[in-house]
Amino acid sequence: MTTESAAAGPPYKRLMPSFRQRHDVVVVGARAAGAATALLLARHGHDVVLVDRSSFPADTLSTHQLARPGVVQLRRWGLLQAVLDSGAPAVRQVTFTAAGESVTRTLKHSAGVDLLVAPRRYILDTLVAQAAAEAGADVRFGVTVEGVHLDDAGRAVGVYGHDRTGAAVDVAARFVVGADGLGSRVARAVGAEIIEDRGAPGAAQYAYFAGLPWPGIELIAADRSFTGVFPTHHGEACIWICGPTADARDARRHAASREDAFTAYLHRTAPELAVRLRAGRRMSPVTGMLRTPNYLRRAHGPGWALAGDAGYHRDAVTGHGLSDAYRDAELLATALHQALRGDLDPDAALAGYQRRRDGALREVFDLTVALAGYPPVPDFVVLQKKLARALDAEAAELAARPPLSPEDEHLLTTA
Ligand SMILES: Cc1cc2nc3c(=O)[nH]c(=O)nc-3n(C[C@H](O)[C@H](O)[C@H](O)COP(=O)(O)OP(=O)(O)OC[C@H]3O[C@@H](n4cnc5c(N)ncnc54)[C@H](O)[C@@H]3O)c2cc1C
Secondary structure: OOOOOOOOOOOEEEOOOOOOOEEEEEEEOOOHHHHHHHHHHHHOOOOEEEEEOOOOOOOOOOOOOEOHHHHHHHHHOOOHHHHHHOOOOOEOEEEEEEOOEEEEEEOOOEOOEOOEEOOOHHHHHHHHHHHHHHOOOEEEEOOEEEEEEEOOOOOEEEEEEEOOOOOEEEEEEEEEEEOOOOOOHHHHHHOOOEEEEOOOOEEEEEEEEEOOOOOOEEEEEEOOEEEEEEEOHHHOEEEEEEEEHHHHHHHHHOOOOHHHHHHHHHHHHOHHHHHHHOOOEEOOOOEEEEEEOOEEEOOEEOOEEEOHHHOEEOOHHHOOHHHHHHHHHHHHHHHHHHHHHOOOOHHHHHHHHHHHHHHHHHHHHHHHHHHOOOOOHHHHHHHHHHHHHHHHHHHHHHHOOOOOOHHHHHHHHHO
8 A cells, every 4th residue: 555645746556456346437527527427327227336526506607508319318317307397497498699780589399309498507417316316426525536446457446535524545457437527636646648639819707697588598699799698497597708818817906806797797797687687686706717728638448438618628719618528427427338238448438439539529619719718709600600500410410319318218218
């Protein structure tokens, strides 16, 4: 047994001889990517431990509109109805405004869904983690992972950390999944390098408002900005502004508070919305990310894999992070299932996961980076149209996938 601590040396340890029970998979991070991966693995009958340092329900830094591909995944997994039953309004109308011209459309029925939804993360993530627990995953909150155990051959064989009381926690597993978001401890521990870095030019800020009708999603493209309204739980809407980091910082420099800066910025990016909001109430502080990185990490190595933001981060301007996480959770769960069942060599299965992930994310990643550069409005609108086509194609591809397990097939018929 080594005595290296995370602070004193590299955040990994050799396998501790005290490991008694070895699980199939330990997943670090229990939100979009982690809870979905654990859910799907558990439905395949695998022995999964899912850990998160938070205790759910807990919020996280994110707006939360699910693009159609994400809605398709929830439906395929039999969870969409539970999300709607939680009080997240079904959104059937989208208004897109560019250069002062607005077009309102009703959502078409496509890829098995005729609605979008923007559930609060503390509700959505809790529902998916609960579903994972109901499927048999061992879900442990309040567990902070500090590093990854490696065997003598350098293969990941578990994780170590501590619980809320400070007591040491060790989980041994045949595979370690890092679904621990931007700043992933697992990615650092295994040395998962960045394989494509596209910079971090964009910012996204948001706050919740109440007291007004929210008939649908609103998207407003203007010079160097994209602003929007996502109707969500409790009669509130998430009001957000995406734009260049420099503009967001500039707005803050010229205001006494974040809230004043947001209001002033909104008057520039979406003046009609800013005036309308005067009749409502702001229900939360303004929060957000002022510098949003766009990069891809290597997604696998001996005994480990990364899913969601841990392996792939992109600007929020396309609102696609949850959909990415749900898509890749399924790709990874399928690869791990093949490896655990002995159908495929583990390294080949995980290499296949990365290949599929890198192929599946490419078009939307490129569009995201282009949109986050905030070209002139006509070009921004052309990119938005390309994005809409890419999302439709992705949703159709996901909807055409076979159910993952007999349980999914049954759930799909009742969703
Ligand atoms: C401002 C903003 C707006 C966004 N808007 C949208 C949107 O509208 N639609 C959309 O689809 N996407 C949006 N996104 C992106 C989306 O939030 C992410 O892509 C998504 O949360 C990724 O999910 P994840 O499970 O990979 O990671 P996360 O949601 O970051 O979850 C990681 C989890 O890992 C846990 N964790 C971290 N480290 C450890 C550790 N050491 N030990 C144990 N647990 C750990 C954390 O507690 C957390 O629960 C937005 C992002 C931002 C920043």
